[in-house]
Amino acid sequence: MxxxxxxxxxxxxxxxxxxxxxxxxxxxxxxxxxxxxxxxxxxxxxxxxxxxxxxxxxxxxxxxxxxxxxxxxxxxxxxGDSRQTLAAKLLEQPFGQWLVGLLAVGTLIAGIYQIYYGYSEKYKKEVQSGGLKHEVEHQMIRAGKLGYMARGIVWLIIGYLFLQAALKSSSSEAGGNKAAFQFLENASYGSFILGAVALGLICYGIFMFMRAKYQPIHT
Known part of the structure; x- marks a missing residue:
């Protein structure tokens, strides 16, 4: 990137x-x-x-x-991709495949949590604590839901690629966002799936911009 x-x-x-x-x-x-x-x-x-x-x-x-x-x-x-570099460094270490495998599991768990966090709307309390206008609050909640779920999907795919790198002991199997997007594009109806995920990531960006502008900071 x-x-x-x-x-x-x-x-x-x-x-x-x-x-x-x-x-x-x-x-x-x-x-x-x-x-x-x-x-x-x-x-x-x-x-x-x-x-x-x-x-x-x-x-x-x-x-x-x-x-x-x-x-x-x-x-x-x-x-090269930074995650490929990371996988290569880990594979050079003792028990390198296990280390990459643990990284893969951690990334997969993070992806699942992101999807759950978005679907359950647990982030709503952070938005609602800002005392925003109802319209702004509603837009933030919608953007956050789509954004977190799309982000989770990307993390799941990256975790899967790390897992393949661990199983095959090959850092070239690991990949970052670019590899994840290529993975989606090559799937059935890949263009539609990729477009949906891209839209979700745009929503995540909008959500974070709105949080930066409106969410209060406790000091």
Missing amino acids: FRTIQDMPAGNILLGLIALGLLCYAIWRFIQAVRDTEDKGSDAKGVAKRLRYIFSGLVYGSFAVLAARMVLGNSSGSG
Whole structure:
């Protein structure tokens, strides 16, 4: 994905902005965990959710570093998928197939949870706590539902690809968003499925923009 952006007109500028945005998001995730901006609490459940924010911050921080290295010309130049690189590094370790398998299971669980989170509308309480106009609140809930479910589908496919990499001990089987979209496109009625997932991801982006604008931050 980063390579595609870099090859666009003014690609380095765009990629630099994305790197900065990813870094800011990673910092925000750490702030969410440490300052408890969403009032998760200090019990076991709250701490688990705040640790999830830290993990998310580390992941997005690593993406920010990768994008920044590409802008500065320090990337390896292979153009390979970052998840393929991760799978290759893990497979080189002792019990590498098991490590990739665990990563696959974790990704699959994350995908299932995203779909459940969207379908059950558990995110509604975060939206409703903002004191928004009914129309804005309704739009956010609809966008969030479609967005979380589409995001979950993509994570499920990525988890499946990691699982194939573990079973076949081949990092080339692993893939990120691009591989997941190709997987959908090659399925029966793939274009329609891919279009539906793309629409859902657009809704997720709109939902996150609206959250950034309207959701209150507890300090």
